[in-house]
Amino acid sequence: MSKKAKPRVYDKAGKQVKVADKSWYTFQASGEAEQRNIEIFVYGEIGAWGVTANQFVQDLRAMDDGMSPVIVAFNSIGGDLFDGLAIHNALSRLGERCTGRIDALAASAASVAVCGAHRVVIAANAMLMIHNPYTFTGGDAEDFRRVADVLDQTLEAIIAAYKAKAPNIDEAELRRMVNAETWLTANEAVALGLADEVGDGLKVSACLGQGSVLQRFQHAPAELLAQLDEEPEAEPPEPDPAPVLDAAKLALMVTQGCAAAGISNLVEPLLAATKLESEAVIQAALIKAKALHGLCVAARLPELTGEFITAGLDEAAVRARLFDKLVGSGGGFEINNSLPLDDDPVPKVKAKQVDTHSIWTTRQAAQNGTSKGARA
Structure with missing residues (x-):
């Protein structure tokens, strides 16, 4: 029997900013009340595995005063596409006071989200990646046709998000690049209109900590993959431990x-x-x-x-x-939106096939035994 399920769009797939709970996602405000700046760090996945759009919007509403500049910094492998679209629209509603900042990587759903900002600044050594939505599924032929229709619809949502940021972009070329999984340098992103300015280069590799996630993409740049093998920077010495309690x-x-x-x-x-x-x-x-x-x-x-x-x-x-x-x-x-790893496990068999012949033989033997007992 075919199983009907509501589709979820996400890709599978960290942070320099120090926060008390070691979270990669945080809001912070600085300056006096008259000159506040709200800075948001999204250094990880978007969606159920990281920060959901609902959490993002609720936190933004709690801190936003309707006047202060808002800077949203991204270093994200991507995530749930629908959550990415919701964050895109939340940033778009902020208008001219919203700046999106790509500190290292805005891939997949993160590239959709950052394009909602009025102004996008991408670090000189950062990248922006765009590609088709991707899924896994199972079922009969009708299930697969339905999934293909959903993928076509979500692709149109992705194209619309990019064109909202770069209305003059050639749509045929944009679709070609999305279909090819294109990794854009800072200058390329600005040339296409998906970013407005190249900023200073930064070394931010927190979101690359899950190497298997980055390797799911087909054309991940070698220089990004190489960062996965780098030795982590030495941590500062820990303070003397507090006295042990009983x-x-x-x-x-x-x-x-x-x-x-x-x-x-x-x-x-x-x-x-x-x-x-x-x-x-x-x-x-x-x-x-x-x-x-x-x-x-x-x-x-x-x-x-x-x-x-x-x-x-x-x-x-x-x-x-x-x-x-x-x-x-x-x-x-x-x-x-991610591609399966070469070493992804083969799905396990979930149930043993029913052996009808064995069941019939067992029942016949039981009936014969009952009959002989009755005659005795």
Whole structure:
């Protein structure tokens, strides 16, 4: 039987700005009330695996005063296309006071989102990538025809977003570049009208931390892939650790921290994972547990959070595990702008075929035995 599911468009697929919870997504305001500047950093995925359009818009509404300049900095591999379109439109509504800034990479849905800004500044060593929507699906012929129609419709939405930023762009050439998965340098993006100015070069590679995500694209530039193999910069020396608390106080920290974060069901896994080593270890574990819980909730598999914590998995590994489970669940289809990896696992057989002959033979044997017993 064909399964009908609402399509989701996203691609599979970090940050220099220091924030308390190690998040790659943050809002900050600077200056006096009369001269505020609102700066937004989107250094990661867009959509359920990262920041949703709903979260972005709600946070923007909470901080925006209707007058201050808004700068949205992107270093993103992409994400959910519909969320990217919603962010595009949210930036467009800000009008002339909105500037989009590409610090390193605006790929796929992120390129759609940044083009909603009135003015786009791209760093001299940054790139903007445009390509067709991509998906995986299963089902009968009618399901595949329906998915193809959805892909055609979403492509038109992508083209419209780029043309809104660059109305004079040659549409035939734009479609050719989108179809070819084109990686644009800063000067090329400005020449096409998808960016307005080339800014100073920056070294920002946080969103490239998931190498397998970048490698899903067909034509990712070699220089970007090379960054994945670079040795990470040395971290500044950590301050002297605070005095270790006794076990009872550390256990109370875990319990209270879980209650405050709404993850009280994870107390036992966290106690086992941290071994109550120190306050710093527990604080880090709580932050990580909250992030993993958010990923599992987004995937509608919150029951797996404790298992992942016990296994000591990081966010990248959890994303991969959840992605594999979603792909193998057979619960409809998702439109994914990324390409599958060469080593993606072969889908597992979900059910054994019914052996009708064996069932019939067993029933016949049982009936014969009953008949002989009755005659005896």
